[in-house]
Amino acid sequence: MAFDMRDDIKEVYFTEQQLAEKVAELGARITEDYRDRNPLIVSVLKGSYVFMADLTRRIQTPCNIDFMVVSSYGKGTKTSGEVQIIKDIEQPIDGRDLLIVEDILDSGVTLNYLMQVLMARGANSIRLCTLLSKPARHKVHVPIDYLGFEIPDEFVVGYGLDYAEKYRNLPYIGILKPSVYGGE
Numbered sequence: 001m002a003f004d005m006r007d008d009i010k011e012v013y014f015t016e017q018q019l020a021e022k023v024a025e026l027g028a029r030i031t032e033d034y035r036d037r038n039p040l041i042v043s044v045l046k047g048s049y050v051f052m053a054d055l056t057r058r059i060q061t062p063c064n065i066d067f068m069v070v071s072s073y074g075k076g077t078k079t080s081g082e083v084q085i086i087k088d089i090e091q092p093i094d095g096r097d098l099l100i101v102e103d104i105l106d107s108g109v110t111l112n113y114l115m116q117v118l119m120a121r122g123a124n125s126i127r128l129c130t131l132l133s134k135p136a137r138h139k140v141h142v143p144i145d146y147l148g149f150e151i152p153d154e155f156v157v158g159y160g161l162d163y164a165e166k167y168r169n170l171p172y173i174g175i176l177k178p179s180v181y182g183g184e
């Protein structure tokens, strides 16, 4: 039988409907908070591509969008601790109201680094919207302005999140069977 990604999922954490409801709620809050401020919404790729596409379509005030590509996990399930900017924002950000959109705050290393880099460029304000946060794993404190869900210390995939570059296209969020990454 053909390989089906869904066979690798041990448990579904958030269904498509739960995700859609949360995204609509976050979009409504952001719409209110950023009315008439023309925010620059910056997605941190690749993990946030699905969330960004859904969230921005739930924001009903004019905004600009841009993308950064950052990577610290490579092929594993643990951060390498080193953050690399592979692609930067393409416009000046001084005086702008920035909203950073992330899929997950795990150790916090990626976002801590990014916020520092962006703050030094003279933005008027920088806020963070992350779909997921794993409080048990935070190594550095990063303030979250808009949060989807807190999750326990499990490696999750789907809705943009990968394991070794796979499973990003699952429409829901789930945890993998340990056998998939060499566990029992």
Ligand SMILES: O=P(O)(O)OC[C@H]1O[C@H](OP(=O)(O)OP(=O)(O)O)[C@H](O)[C@@H]1O
Pocket: 044, 045, 046, 047, 048, 070, 071, 072, 073, 074, 079, 102, 103, 104, 105, 106, 107, 108, 109, 110, 111, 161, 162
């Ligand atoms: O809080 P941290 O421990 O830093 O982890 C969170 C970051 O790690 C993942 O990205 P990754 O580096 O795997 O790149 P990707 O977005 O291309 O998957 C995820 O998308 C976040 O950006």
Ligand code: HPA
Pocket: 073, 104, 106, 154, 155, 156, 157, 161, 162, 163
């Ligand atoms: O739980 C996770 N899943 C996928 N990518 C990640 N990057 C940090 N944590 C995670």
Ligand SMILES: [Mg+2]
Pocket: 047, 073, 161, 162
């Ligand atoms: Mg990743």
